[in-house]
Amino acid sequence: MTIYGQHDLPQHSLELASKSGIRTLEVAEVIGVLSTCHWGQFPEKPSRILSGRNILVWHKMTYVGNVPYPGCTDPIAGALLRKYPQFDLILTGDNHIPFTVEHEGRLLVNPGSLTRQTAAQADHRPRVYLWYADTNTVEPYYLPIDPDVVTREHLEKSAQRDERIEAFISRLDGEWDVGLSFEENLTKAIKANKIPDSVIEIIYKAIEI
DSSP: OOOOGGGGGGOOGGGGGGHHHHHHHHTTTSOBBBBOOOOTTSSSOEEEEEETTEEEEEEEOOOEEESSTTTTOSOOOOHHHHHHHTTTTTEEEESSSEEEEEEETTTEEOOOOOOOGGGGGGTTEEEEEETTTTTTTTEEEEOOOOOTTTTTTTHHHHHHHHHHHHHHHHHHHHHTEEEEESHHHHHHHHHTTTTHHHHHHHHHHHOOO
């Protein structure tokens, strides 16, 4: 069973759900789609009632700790859990970072992404959660991954390149005397770099010094 997230919907519109890939899978009876609570909706009733527990499945951005991005107006997980006391278990999506929050015996679970999509997730361990209805608790079950598939190597190379560029610019700032004329700077550069006489002759001839 699943719900619609914004990236599942054409133009991020729930009204166009009939044209989505999820709808195709639903018609093919590969998956089922819950009636609530899709992206952009607000909960009015449980998505499911299992073992007497009210369960809400909601494609909603929430988080723990620091605000995930500048200008974020989505609620922190603890506040979201307290706002909807009618649900024993709230299962959220949208945030790719996994976490769980408990409040007065009720639980919010954000499983995170099932795949590692960027180098920032190189250390991410995809997981599902086993839910125990009698205690309303969960246990993570980690999915097997190849740790070497995602690396930060390209980011490290980029950082090293940026450091070299910054060092070069800094060196230019220290060596380049803007108070000198072009000809004087050229003469200094020729002396500093031990340019052959044959090349110097071509340079001077080209600029007609």
